[in-house]
Amino acid sequence: MDQETLPPHVLMFPLPLQGPVNAMFKLAELLCLSGFHITFLLTDHIHTQLLKYSNIHSRFNAYPGFRLETISDGLPENHPRSGAELMDLFNSLKIKTMILFKDLLTSGKLNSDLRRPVTCIIADGSMGYACDVANGVGLPVIYVRTFSACCLWVFFCLPKLIESGEIPFVGNDLDRPIKSIPGMEGFIRHRDLPIFCRTRNLSDPILNLYLQNLPEITECSRAHGLILNTFDALEGPILDQIRAFCPNLYSVGPLHSHLKHQLLGQSSPSLSSSNSLWKEDMSCITWLDSQPPNSVLYVSFGSLAVMPKEQYIELWHGLVNGGFHFLWVIRPNSVASDLTNIPSELSKGTEERGFIVEWAPQEEVLAHKAVGGFLAHGGWNSTLESVIEGVPMICWPYFLDQQVNSRYVDEVWKLGRDMKDTCDRVIVEKVGERIDGR
Numbered sequence: 001m002d003q004e005t006l007p008p009h010v011l012m013f014p015l016p017l018q019g020p021v022n023a024m025f026k027l028a029e030l031l032c033l034s035g036f037h038i039t040f041l042l043t044d045h046i047h048t049q050l051l052k053y054s055n056i057h058s059r060f061n062a063y064p065g066f067r068l069e070t071i072s073d074g075l076p077e078n079h080p081r082s083g084a085e086l087m088d089l090f091n092s093l094k095i096k097t098m099i100l101f102k103d104l105l106t107s108g109k110l111n112s113d114l115r116r117p118v119t120c121i122i123a124d125g126s127m128g129y130a131c132d133v134a135n136g137v138g139l140p141v142i143y144v145r146t147f148s149a150c151c152l153w154v155f156f157c158l159p160k161l162i163e164s165g166e167i168p169f170v171g172n173d174l175d176r177p178i179k180s181i182p183g184m185e186g187f188i189r190h191r192d193l194p195i196f197c198r199t200r201n202l203s204d205p206i207l208n209l210y211l212q213n214l215p216e217i218t219e220c221s222r223a224h225g226l227i228l229n230t231f232d233a234l235e236g237p238i239l240d241q242i243r244a245f246c247p248n249l250y251s252v253g254p255l256h257s258h259l260k261h262q263l264l265g266q267s268s269p270s271l272s273s274s275n276s277l278w279k280e281d282m283s284c285i286t287w288l289d290s291q292p293p294n295s296v297l298y299v300s301f302g303s304l305a306v307m308p309k310e311q312y313i314e315l316w317h318g319l320v321n322g323g324f325h326f327l328w329v330i331r332p333n334s335v336a337s338d339l340t341n342i343p344s345e346l347s348k349g350t351e352e353r354g355f356i357v358e359w360a361p362q363e364e365v366l367a368h369k370a371v372g373g374f375l376a377h378g379g380w381n382s383t384l385e386s387v388i389e390g391v392p393m394i395c396w397p398y399f400l401d402q403q404v405n406s407r408y409v410d411e412v413w414k415l416g417r418d419m420k421d422t423c424d425r426v427i428v429e430k431v432g433e434r435i436d437g438r
């Protein structure tokens, strides 16, 4: 077959975490629907989890141009790959996986008579070194960032924040307005910057890690373009700021919603597109079916947050005292110590009005008519999913982009409440007053 007549062949390499993998699968499926050939590269760890808990194989069987490849992330299988140990994953990808990635690109393994050789790579921008490897073998790269444009813009402005003396943090006033981020004047306070910006020391290792990696974040010239899972109606002003540095910026989000609508237009739509790394507990949908409209607060802190037991207990008191019904995702290993010896009033209140699962089909939950609010960490995928379903949020941010996102949810988009730095049962209780169906 004349290979020139075949569709473009894109190699996609997501950051091996739930949020980025989820978003990148949606982009892959959209590209498959447009006739592209895709090789999707997963780490062995993520692949194993997806084989157990998702329907990727049956779903992508419908696309003959789709193929999966796997690569090692260099960590032992029992490594947590979350919370404080997340940096191990980033280091291992950079040092170990990139050597394997180069071998894969040069091995000829990705070629076949039925596909063109790889014509382009779409890789997560957190792995900027993938760009060097790809450029080394003459392949163009387009970066994808799966967090918000507003947080990306804060990263762009880190040097300005240091130049202006706003980092390191001096004094005690976390409410001090930040002045050196164009487009965010007037509403961003120091407490709304990513948590590592609270350092009092310019030699702080985390701050320096971000500064060292800044070229990977901001030098869009290394890649041929930048794809963001966001949309102009939501983040237009900040996207304009980033476009001044990255003219080839594609704001193609919200991917989950575009995919849903594209699939609805198919003759035999497969609407269930789970990319979950944990088993989705469908019993929560049956439970939601028995609840009145807009009466349930859905609670989930995503796939990476690991919180102290005291914070869980404080939030739990708020959920029980509020008198509303709640569906709570408590992911395995998401509490820093065992959730044992729970006060009896919490167990009783949960039996009466709550439902706890280890992992939920979140998109389906947020689209359920019984759900009237979302207590979340402000992760970007969760935020977009909530925005699209019109579910008001209350944000308890943990790290990365979540401190910035939660401020935007509250102060800019007016779509919810930001309770950062105040883990207070009373705030959670009061959320119930806003849930319509009570």
Ligand code: UDP
Binding pocket: 017, 018, 019, 020, 022, 276, 300, 301, 302, 303, 304, 305, 329, 358, 359, 360, 361, 362, 363, 378, 379, 380, 381, 382, 383, 385
């Ligand atoms: N998610 C899910 N079930 C759950 C909790 C989360 O399917 O019980 C999904 C959620 O829909 C989202 C992703 O996991 O797509 C979490 O990504 P996000 O960016 O919100 O947060 P992160 O996990 O990266 O902190």
